[in-house]
Amino acid sequence: MSSPSAATQLTGDPAAARRRVTMLVRNRFTHDSRVEKEARTLARAGYQVTVVADGGPGLPAREARDGYAVVRVPFASGPPVARFFRRRALLEAAVAATEPEVLHAHDTNALEPVARVAERLGVPFVLDAHELWLGQTRRQRGPAYWAAYLAYWALVERRYLSRAAAVVAATDPICRILERRYHPPVARTVLNLPELHPEAPARDLRSLPGGSAITHGAPILLYLGGIQEGRGLEQIVDALPDIPDAELALLGSGPSATAIRARAQARGVIGRIHLLEPVPPAEVVSYAASATIGLSLIQPVSASYRYSLPNKLFEYLAAGIPVVASDFPQVREILVPNDAGRVVDPRDPARIAATIRDLLADPALRAMGRRGRRLAESRFEWSASAATLLEVYAGISGAVQPDPPA
Secondary structure: OOHHHHHHHHHOOHHHOOOEEEEEEOOOOOOOHHHHHHHHHHHHOOOEEEEEEEOOOOOOOEEEEOOEEEEEEOOOOOOHHHHHHHHHHHHHHHHHHOOOOEEEEEOHHHHHHHHHHHHHHOOOEEEEEOOOHHHOOOOOOOHHHHHHHHHHHHHHHHHHHHHOOEEEEOOHHHHHHHHHHHOOOOEEEOOOOOOOOOOOOOOOHHHOOOHHHOOOOOOEEEEEOOOOOOOOHHHHHHHHHHOOOOEEEEEOOOOOHHHHHHHHHHHOOHHHEEEEOOOOHHHHHHHHOOOOEEEEOOOOOOHHHHOOOOHHHHHHHHHOOOEEEEOOHHHHHHHOOOOOEEEEOOOOHHHHHHHHHHHHOOOOHHHHHHHHHHHHHHOOOHHHHHHHHHHHHHHHHHHOOOOOOO
């Protein structure tokens, strides 16, 4: 980390003064830790930040949060195609109403309205690639819909990404792919790292609703994140019968929860699986610290997944627990040289079970967790990513004409 970046982080960027930054994210912005951290970082550096997000039942249309504003846009009604374009118009109007001087699109599904407003207002914009959008999993989409979906978003990326002032991406492989495809003037990796809070109180997973059923003294295997296909949950459940005494805590929610319960019932391990509701992002690491091993077994079912570095990987390191993760190159180079966990073929329940059994039997298990914590403190804490983000914005802000004096 360069010293100018560190100074900027602490004292603010003179080029940021009165710069209005508007971010667009296509979710309800209730548990998006990456967007929260980026918005908070820019606000603390002196930018005036607004996050425009989707609306939803029970959510406020406007709120103030950690030094930045949140605006939620209600969904449009009507037939699917008309609804899509009406929705785009509503988002563009909400973004333009903030009078932005820099725009920030979180993922390709936010790119088109952001780029259109940026072009109309003559302001720069940033694409923030949380994933490789054109390399997503198909999920339940039908063949015709999937082909049209990919064609549309490929057109959007080709049309607008070369015009971006900068691209920031969640992993190095995704950053390099977008750089080769679209040649933006700036392409940087901003890892989705956790913020470390040494003073944070320890929390016990057993204290959460549903957590009291976890057997005291049993090793806890922890999965953080969405309960959905492609995350390795099916393989973990299949491995559990061969990991005696261990119990699995799933801290998250998602569409596959019912299917995972049914699979656990069929495997005879339903009593050793505990689904816990998500907690605020700032509390995840302190709860994770009460687990024994963290699991990040993303399946290699798409390019986006193969090139991922899940936030949960870094949260486990920060929590000081060993990790069992997918054997992807970018994951291996973090865990293996630093002896902070083990990598395994995530498609193979037998290997997953054997790896976990070996770790549980290793007297050095806790030492491995401590090495992970030191690794998080020295290399994988949010301040490093914040410095990169602020460097990108300093370059953009320097190109924007300052406001006239009052």
